[in-house]
Amino acid sequence: MSPARKAMKVAAATAESLGNAAVGADGVYHFRLYVAGQTPKSMAAIENLTTLCDTHLPGRHRIEVLDLVLNPELAAQDQIMAIPTLVRSLPPPLKRMIGTLSDPERFLIGLDYSRPAT
């Protein structure tokens, strides 16, 4: 199994494992990552997202990976234009980010992420 495919599985598993977390509950980030097939960009985005979430939001995130090749109708429904697109549905407001998420700083700034006070 390729690392990318593995990452996808992991992401799905993570999403699965966090499925019980109450939607909108404080501190839990809900992400939807739209990809189109297993292109290098898609794989990179999945890997980067998983890593970023594990690093900065351990146990406080839920990731859903949506493949437009399998569900093309979602593209219009969810206003997807660029691939990969990350949508943070919770906490509000809804945020969108396009690209492979290769830049951690921009990811964190873009999502208004504030480090939990330690």
Add this chain to the structure above:
Amino acid sequence: MTIHTKTTAESLSKAPSGIAGLDEITFGGLPTGRPTLIAGAAGCGKTLFGLTFLVKGATVYDEPGVLMSFEERAGDLIANVSSLGYDLPRLIAEDKLIIDYVRVERSEIEQSGEYDLEGLFVRLGYAIDKIGAKRVVLDTLESLFSGLGDGPVLRAELRRLFQWLKDRGVSAVITAERGSEGQLTRHGLEEYVSDCVIALDNRVDEQITTRRLRVLKYRGSAHGTNEYPFLIDAGGISVLPVTSAGLSHSISDEVVSSGIPGIDAMLGIGGYYKGSSILLSGPSGTGKTTFGSRFVNAACVAGQRAIYFSFEESPEQIVRNMQSVGLDLGAHVKNGLLRFESARPSLFGLEMHLVLMIRQIDEFAPSVVVVDPISAFRGSESEIHATLLRLVDYLKVKGITVVFNNLVNGEQNDKNEQSLSSLMDVWIGLHDLEANGERNRGLFVLKARGMSHSNQIREYQLGPDGVTLIEPYIGQHGVLTGSARIVQEAQEEAAAQERRDEVNRRQREFGEKRKSAERQIAETREALAREEAELLALDTVDQRREEILAAGRFAAATRRGART
């Protein structure tokens, strides 16, 4: 340079746009399976252009379509075109149309790392497959530049998109905003779409707006190269390729009456040729409208249809006024033979007037048309000339006879009128003839192509019996009109009377002479007869005397004894 040959023009498959006129300019429509770029400034009608392409495709040509809108939401689009009679919700329900609104909001898009526009491709591909679309409109793709920034990624993706559209074999229309000076589109989209480029334009001249369209380029096909005016109204978009009519129309020998016997008599063939254009020019109050009305009346009486385009008077006013010259136009209107179209010339631009006129003519199919007056049109001389040229060409192709009234100032023909002459087959000049403190009306035929015609200036009168041409009286200083003519008439009448009296007198004298001569002859005859009678009487007396004498001699002899 591309050399267009007939074979390539025929072999290139085309998707009819369904836009009146455009398919004529492009000889069939937009290129099938290839992208077409529509460039124009805001308010030129790019979106409507695209939508018409889709709606006509879906309703007329059985080609479903996808509209990917980057600017307007589906709901707005549906509302905007419902006034044109486009029922988008029905088409959507029938799976003949998909509207996909792509929301591009700069503030909502954060970027981190590489991306591509595969999402757009997936959306478009999914929509195309869903209804089997043959047509795609992207309106306006340039919104992506504002949302994503003009970078190499976007450029590469656009290039890929156009190639992808070609591979899918859909006829695509891509709209683009007009760029600043010298640039066709703001972001140089023409670089990617090179098969067919159409530029739309919206210009304001003397506060009147005219939209124009030009096919800049059409790879592999011939196309009209002019700038054609087009119109957006309740009937959608119509382009006016009227110049395409050219001079190849067929001609007719049929004669159409002018409606005025006197004028028919002045023209060698007894009227106008069918399909010819006639110019009636004259100053105010020379009866141009009356002449025009008589013309349509004659057609209507003959059972033909007529349209009267009036730019000065309302239909009711013309109908009322024409009753004073013995015309009941209202009856023709009632039985559907005559149609009036009145509009203030300043209401629209020339092009709009032309389109509306042509639309009316198409709809009503008249045999004769009157335009009263063309001098009311505003615009530069060349523009008016071009507009009339197109109208004349159009009417000639249809074999419709047209009378143009033209108001001129005074007796001098201005330049405008001279340039009109080349368009006209017959030109009748109406004039004010001022003399002896009065103003009379005279007309003459300036030209009449293809027929002999009277060279006389004829006085005419407008009265309850219509237009009456009066026998010309030509005096020492030209034509006599009005009271001068009446004086002349009286003088001639007096002279004639005198001549008649003289003849009578001499006839009388001669009669008397003859009578006296005859009397004399009779008298002489009588005298002769008398003389003859006398002579006869004398002769008888003489004979008797002879007899008596003879008898006497016998008696004497007997007495002397000559007895035996």
